[in-house]
Amino acid sequence: MANIDHQAELIKAGAHVSGRWDKTMFYARRYPLGAIGAVIMVIFIFSALFADVLAPHDPLQTKASASLSAPNAEFVMGADMMGRDMLSRIIHGARISLTVGVASIMLGGFIGVLIGLMSGYLMGWFDLLMQRLIDIMQALPLLVLALVMAASLGPSLENTVFAISIPLIPNVARVVRSSTLSLREMPFVEAARAAGMSEMRVAVRHVLPNILAPLIVLFTAQLGAAILVEASLSFLGLGVPEPHPSWGRMLSESAAEYVRVAPWLVIFPGLAISMAVFGANLFGDALRDILDPRQRS
């Protein structure tokens, strides 16, 4: 219609960018715990992205003389049985553990949200069928299901992601379905229909944003669970295969044998897993509040 005033648009865009930074700082002050979570997440993501630069040693390089050496100047977090640097392995491990955690949550979350929304929306036979399928899936423990899947697919990074994401689907689908069922009867959803909106638009614009809060909590909690399941799978030889460092396997393979002689082999990967889960949970809680307009002021 009207001519676009590029200068004004640019200023607007520029103002927006600086506004966003101000906003971030505002939220950081308002949710200090969330800020700590965000910092932890950023550190892990950063080390995953730049592992090659950050790691002081090659994570796969063995050194017989350094076998099981305690933390020292050369090996800050000690070395494992084969004399590989623990710090480097943990930095590189962030790549695998975070990939497995985030990818399986994205995949499982996406399918779960889709099934949950459709179940809550379409109801009828689709819902009935899906709910029974989910009952079956939930009857099996997450680990057993992942184990069976990993065993039949064979150990690899992709298969680990699949094996972890599929058991996630029922949890997500259940939460989304129950929220959708109550939301679809809300007058504002009815108003959207009375306006002539398509069901798709109603679902995406009016239902989905209102189930964000339980979803974020669920996702951040599941991120920790996913990393732990990956650890268990790796322990059983069904996760990401050797020699790639994954926190889970580093923790589990040394736990039984070396915990007395070289506790640093257990402490540091364990710390990395706890920090990642802790950071994700803190960040998730703050994110949930920030995204809820009722919590803002």
Place this chain on the structure above:
Amino acid sequence: MTEAANTVAQTSANGNEAPLLDVADLKKHFPISKGLLSRDKGKVYAVDGVSFHINQGETLGLVGESGCGKSTVGRTVLRLLDPTDGSIKLNGRDITHLSKTDMRPVRREMQIIFQDPYSSLNPRMTAGDIVEEMLRVHDIGTPAERKERAAELFERVGLRKAQLESFPHEFSGGQRQRIGIARALALNPKVIIGDEPVSALDVSIQAQVINLLMDLQAELNLSYLFIAHDLAVVEHISDRIAVMYLGRIVEYTDKKTLFTNPQHPYTEALLSAVPIPDPTIRRKKTILQGDVPSPIKPPPGCHFHTRCPYAEARCTVDVPQLKEYGPGHVVSCHLR
């Protein structure tokens, strides 16, 4: 029943014009299904043969106790629920069986204001977005034009332009109801269905909102179907009033006749519940006993006989038809 309703149509103020909204013998039955095989275990007769019409610029008040099916009438007329039987005509066009796609343009002509101002606005959208979305859905105007229209509507309903960016929880109940009104007005509808639009508000705010609705009606020549459970509220805004009981209309006439010369015992009882702001006036009190019977198993004969102070033997057997009592005044009662 339809014939009797038509008589009212002819004798009403704009009798020679075709009514804007014409509802004939509308029925909505909800099946009750239980168990794995979804066998029908009966029906809820929520709306069981309701006829009325609304002319342009006119307000029809629809009153009745909770559970009598008045909200279902509103939702069925809007086609948010599919009618079981009967017909709905808007501007002479039958919209009873239109598909979802065909209903889309029709929705611009008919909008709804809800009872609960808290749950009727999406908590995750700004007030401006809620209003603009109506235009976006129907591809009206550019983003800038939509913004302008939302601002204009806000001012029209008594909100400030600056409040466009606020979220619903930052408003009071009355203000939220104004957002609901702005949303309903966004598409320039001809008919607005108010589903108890003031029942959830404070009495002082009720008056403000009703006055706003009446101003808008005068200005935009709107037609209202005003649903309420309280005759006092309806009295102020309505031209004609239909009294509903258990899925059926029992009395249907203009406001003045209803208030001065009610014929149905149920209307009488409802009127005696309206407070008179004058302590010296004494009037005969009819206090109803018990609750509305279940619409799953409505009583035989006249639905009202279980609570009617004048019920006779035939009331429990024969269903009374709506018959003309006076000009433009229909009643369904054996005793009139």
